[in-house]
Amino acid sequence: MNETHASSQNPDLFSAAQAVAAGIDFAELSVSPAGLFWNEFRPQDAASRIWRWSKGATTCLTPDGFSVRSRVYEYGGGSFCLTDDAVAFVNEADQQIYVQPFDSSTPLPLTQGDKHYGDVRFARGQILAVEEEKDVHRLVAIDLIDGRREVLAEGADFYASPTLSPDGNRLVWIEWWRPHQPWTSTRLLSVERQADATWGRAHCLAGGLGLEALQQPRFDAQGRLYCLTDRAGFWQPWVETLEGFEALPAANADHAPAPWQLGGSSWLPLNDGAYLATWSEDGMGVLGIRSADNTVSLFGSDYSRFRSLAMDDEYIYCIAASAICPSAVVAISRSDKSVQVLAGGVAPLPIERISRPQTLRYPSGGEEAHGYFYPAMNGETKPPLVVFIHGGPTSACYPVLDPRIQYWTQRGFAVADLNYRGSTGYGRAYRQALFLEWGVVDVEDACAVVEYLGNQGLIDPNNAFIRGGSAGGYTTLCALAFKNVFRAGASLYGVSDPLALAEATHKFEADYLDWLIGDPDIDMVRYKERTPLLHADQIKVPVIFFQGELDAVVVPAQTRDMLNALLEKGIPAEGHFYPDERHGFRKASNQAHALETEWAFYRKVMEG
Numbered sequence: 001m002n003e004t005h006a007s008s009q010n011p012d013l014f015s016a017a018q019a020v021a022a023g024i025d026f027a028e029l030s031v032s033p034a035g036l037f038w039n040e041f042r043p044q045d046a047a048s049r050i051w052r053w054s055k056g057a058t059t060c061l062t063p064d065g066f067s068v069r070s071r072v073y074e075y076g077g078g079s080f081c082l083t084d085d086a087v088a089f090v091n092e093a094d095q096q097i098y099v100q101p102f103d104s105s106t107p108l109p110l111t112q113g114d115k116h117y118g119d120v121r122f123a124r125g126q127i128l129a130v131e132e133e134k135d136v137h138r139l140v141a142i143d144l145i146d147g148r149r150e151v152l153a154e155g156a157d158f159y160a161s162p163t164l165s166p167d168g169n170r171l172v173w174i175e176w177w178r179p180h181q182p183w184t185s186t187r188l189l190s191v192e193r194q195a196d197a198t199w200g201r202a203h204c205l206a207g208g209l210g211l212e213a214l215q216q217p218r219f220d221a222q223g224r225l226y227c228l229t230d231r232a233g234f235w236q237p238w239v240e241t242l243e244g245f246e247a248l249p250a251a252n253a254d255h256a257p258a259p260w261q262l263g264g265s266s267w268l269p270l271n272d273g274a275y276l277a278t279w280s281e282d283g284m285g286v287l288g289i290r291s292a293d294n295t296v297s298l299f300g301s302d303y304s305r306f307r308s309l310a311m312d313d314e315y316i317y318c319i320a321a322s323a324i325c326p327s328a329v330v331a332i333s334r335s336d337k338s339v340q341v342l343a344g345g346v347a348p349l350p351i352e353r354i355s356r357p358q359t360l361r362y363p364s365g366g367e368e369a370h371g372y373f374y375p376a377m378n379g380e381t382k383p384p385l386v387v388f389i390h391g392g393p394t395s396a397c398y399p400v401l402d403p404r405i406q407y408w409t410q411r412g413f414a415v416a417d418l419n420y421r422g423s424t425g426y427g428r429a430y431r432q433a434l435f436l437e438w439g440v441v442d443v444e445d446a447c448a449v450v451e452y453l454g455n456q457g458l459i460d461p462n463n464a465f466i467r468g469g470s471a472g473g474y475t476t477l478c479a480l481a482f483k484n485v486f487r488a489g490a491s492l493y494g495v496s497d498p499l500a501l502a503e504a505t506h507k508f509e510a511d512y513l514d515w516l517i518g519d520p521d522i523d524m525v526r527y528k529e530r531t532p533l534l535h536a537d538q539i540k541v542p543v544i545f546f547q548g549e550l551d552a553v554v555v556p557a558q559t560r561d562m563l564n565a566l567l568e569k570g571i572p573a574e575g576h577f578y579p580d581e582r583h584g585f586r587k588a589s590n591q592a593h594a595l596e597t598e599w600a601f602y603r604k605v606m607e608g
Contacts, residue, residue, distance in 0.1 A: 014349060014410040016596035019403040020588045022348035025327050026319045028263055029310040032082045034102050036310070036317055037061075038329050039068050039079060040343065046586035050080055050087055052102075053329070053342045063105050067092035070262070072118030072132045073158070073508040074553055074583065078263025081122045083144060088127050090117050097127060099144065110147055119262035123164040128152070130159050130262060135507045139173055153189070153202060158182070158508070160262055165219045169193040172205070172217045172225060179511030183258040183394055183424065183431065185210040188217060188227055206231075206245055213428075215259050220269040228256050228267065230428040237267060237275055249294035253279040258394045258424040258431070265309050276316060278306040280425050283359040283370065284399060287318065287332075299332045300339060305398045320345075321400035323356045348403055353377060355409035357399040360416065364448035365441060367433070370426060371418035371449065372399050373458070379412025384606065385459040387446055387486075388417040389468030389475045391584075393434060393516070396425045407595060413602075414459050420445035420475070438471075438516035439478045439530035446475060447485045462487070465602050469493055470554060470583065477532035477562070480539045488542040488605045490598045493554045493583055496562035497533040504555045533558075536565035542572035544601045546594045548581030574601065 020043050027039045027048075035054030041047070048069045049062035062068055069092040070076035080089035086101045088110065095116035098107035110127065111117065119130040126141040138154035139162050153159060156175035160182065163172050169192060176186040187207040192200045205225075207214050212231035219225055225240040226248075236250040255277045256266040267277035273292030278285055285305040288298040300306065303320040310317040315331040328345025332338070347354065357372035376383035386408050390397045397417045405415045419425060420442040422434025433441055446466060454461030466489045468476040473494010480489045495501050499520055502513045518526050528534055543566055547559040556577065566573040576597060578590045585591050 014353075014403075014407055016407060016592040016599075017588070018348055019407040019595060020591040022326060022403040023588075023591070024344055026329050026344060027308060028077075028079060029265070029308040029317050029319065029329065030080070030082050031310045031312050031317055034082070034085075036329075036331070036342070037080070037082060037087060038308075038319075038343070041586075043586065043588040043591060046588070048079070048092065050089060051343065053331075058343060061087060061100060061102075061105075062089075063107070066098070066107060070116070070118035070120075071095055072116055072130050072137075072262065074506050075261050075508070076118055077261030078119030078121070078130070081120045081127065083122045083127075088120055088122065088144075090120060097129070097142065110142060110144070111149075119160055119162065121162060121164075124168050126150075128162040128164065130162070152199065153191075160186075160259065161215070161217055163217050163219065165223050165225075166221060167223060170219075170223070170225075171199065172219075174214055174217065178507075179514045180210070181394065181509075181512060181515065182215065183213050184515065185212070186214050188214045190225075205240065215256055216264060216267060218267075218269050220271065222271075224269075226269045226275070230254075233429065234427045237269070237277065239269075239273065248273060248275065249290060249292065250277075251279050251281070251290075252427075253281065254425050254427060255279045257396060258392070260392070260395065266307070268309055268311060276309060276311060278309065278318075283372070287316070287320075299337050300330065302339070303330075305400045321398070323399055324351050324354050324401055326401045326403070347401060349406060349410075353410070354401065355406060355415075357417070359399070360418075360449065360452075362449055362452040364421070365444040367421060367441075369418070369420055369445040369448065370423070371416055371420070372397065373453065374405055374409050374415040374417065375458070376412050376414045377409045380460065382457065382460040383412050383414045384463035384465065384602075385414045385416060385450060385453060385461075386602075387449060387464065387466045388415060389420070389442070389446060389466065389472035390418070390423070391468070391470035391472045393420075393422050393438060393442060393471040393475065394424060394431060395471075396423045404595065407599070411599060413465075414453070416449045416453065418445060418449060435515060436518055436526075438513075439474065442475045443478045443483060446479050447483050450485050461485075463606060465489060465605075467492070467598065471495060473554075474498070474532070477539075477543070478530065480541060480543060481532045481535040482538065484540075486541060488544075488602060490544045490546070490601070491559070491562070492546045492585075492594065493548055493551055493559070494545075495554055496558050497531055499527055499531065500533075500558055500561075501554060504557075505553055509553065533562050533565060536562065536571075537569050539566060539569075539571055542601070542605050544573070544598055545575045546585075546598075547575070547577050548583065548585060549577055549579045550582045553583040 047067040070079040070090040097110040100107040116132040121128045139152040141150045160174040188205045191202040217227040238245040287306045307319040329343040331340045355374040360371040469492035473491035563575040
């Protein structure tokens with residue numbers, strides 16, 4: 001059955017186009033006396049634009065022909081910042097920094113050439129940024145007046161979070177070295193300004209031993225330095241003291257996700273040891289101000305995820321979402337906690353038609369795995385199940401309204417959205433459970449949830465499907481090759497050959513596989529055991545593939561090789577390649593095509 005035929009039979013059916021159109025998202029809030037600013041992505045034209053809210057009015061600043069997005073480390077982040085009278089942003093097409101006065105519609109180039117930029121921050125007449133020149137990364141400062149470029153730090157493999165103290169005399173940043181990732185081991189560096197205005201020698205304040213990952217350093221108004229570290233088991237705020245770093249009162253929970261992108265803001269220090277932060281309780285995100293005496297005042301209780309925190313004297317600003325509300329830019333009054341929605345937050349379905357997430361905790365491999373279960377909204381008493389595997393794999397899913405999930409539940413499928421072992425949000429030990437175990441524990445968790453939900457009488461375990469993008473595609477293919485649980489699966493720009501991925505992928509993830517599986521030379525047997533491409537003959541069920549031709553993370557040749565291997569074995573398989581997509585689809589037409597084609601594929605399997 002195709003989407004058009006289904007819709008003609010039921011005009012109220014939530015279409016793929018509607019699901020994709022509802023995928024408007026926001027990022028990187030920033031506030032100044034000129035207003036609140038954010039980056040808004042719209043799938044209709046796959047562009048990201050800066051919007052401003054000021055004096056009750058909302059306006060778009062980014063003119064046609066520009067899209068605000070950094071691609072540093074491929075995943076980007078920190079794509080704009082506010083100066084005294086302008087917004088400085090990274091233009092997606094050329095990855096250069098442009099400056100656009102608040103009262104102008106004409107951005108002017110600040111940089112030019114083959115160097116790319118991200119994590120941009122304004123400080124004392126300069127733009128601090130992570131600079132990428134092919135495979136070399138450094139921290140730089142670029143003068144707003146004459147464009148003069150000053151190298152602040154270089155030599156490490158990766159940099160993030162250049163942060164200047166309020167008096168301008170101290171610079172701190174995060175750096176890490178291969179083979180580590182920013183969620184396994186990083187260092188916090190500091191450098192002091194000398195009497196002649198030059199920077200002194202940098203010294204390490206914390207990290208570097210492989211036992212902790214630090215992120216989001218912050219100075220308070222008095223110049224005290226804080227940072228998130230997971231040395232005690234969770235990413236929690238610590239403050240610098242004469243003896244080193246000391247933990248602030250905090251919930252036993254992660255106060256940040258894995259820093260795949262630059263420029264994250266999940267916490268902010270206030271005065272007298274207090275701080276604003278978001279963390280997780282019972283699988284749901286909360287937002288609160290915690291004081292030095294460990295008392296907590298919660299905000300935004302109607303929401304279950306909070307991102308990109310900012311604040312001024314009157315409001316707490318953030319991107320918030322809930323089970324019935326998609327991402328919205330909100331202003332929460334600090335005095336009475338009332339919430340004002342500034343952008344987004346419009347559900348694509350009536351509330352009564354929205355499937356609500358139920359927190360999942362279920363046994364797997366002798367441990368406990370996590371996720372969220374979405375009941376089917378119509379159809380069979382024991383409906384078919386689609387297991388969603390997020391990418392990363394060191395990433396996470398959240399209990400918020402996802403139009404893609406609702407697309408499936410509207411069609412009589414239940415959905416299990418998994419935070420398998422290795423996901424973030426459950427502490428360092430849970431995250432580290434994926435060390436050398438990729439393709440094993442994640443697959444166990446994906447299969448175990450089918451058994452668990454089947455035993456609960458919530459789904460038909462004989463009609464279970466699995467889908468995933470990127471690393472989630474690898475888990476999908478491993479589950480299909482090495483287990484006999486699923487009737488079919490979908491790999492969206494998924495990894496089928498880890499060794500080929502290591503040879504072709506970008507610098508940021510070049511050594512990730514050493515951590516996930518092992519050394520390619522020493523552990524070759526393990527790689528061969530966990531390479532779906534080498535075990536294509538063990539896949540007995542249909543598989544559908546979706547791939548962007550411009551993908552630099554999982555190159556298209558991988559998907560073609562896996563597709564051809566299945567076709568040569570006589571396995572029903574389809575491949576859909578999009579010439580204008582990279583890693584993760586952005587164009588609305590492509591997203592809608594992939595979604596409805598995947599649904600039609602599963603329908604065909606069930607009807608066959």
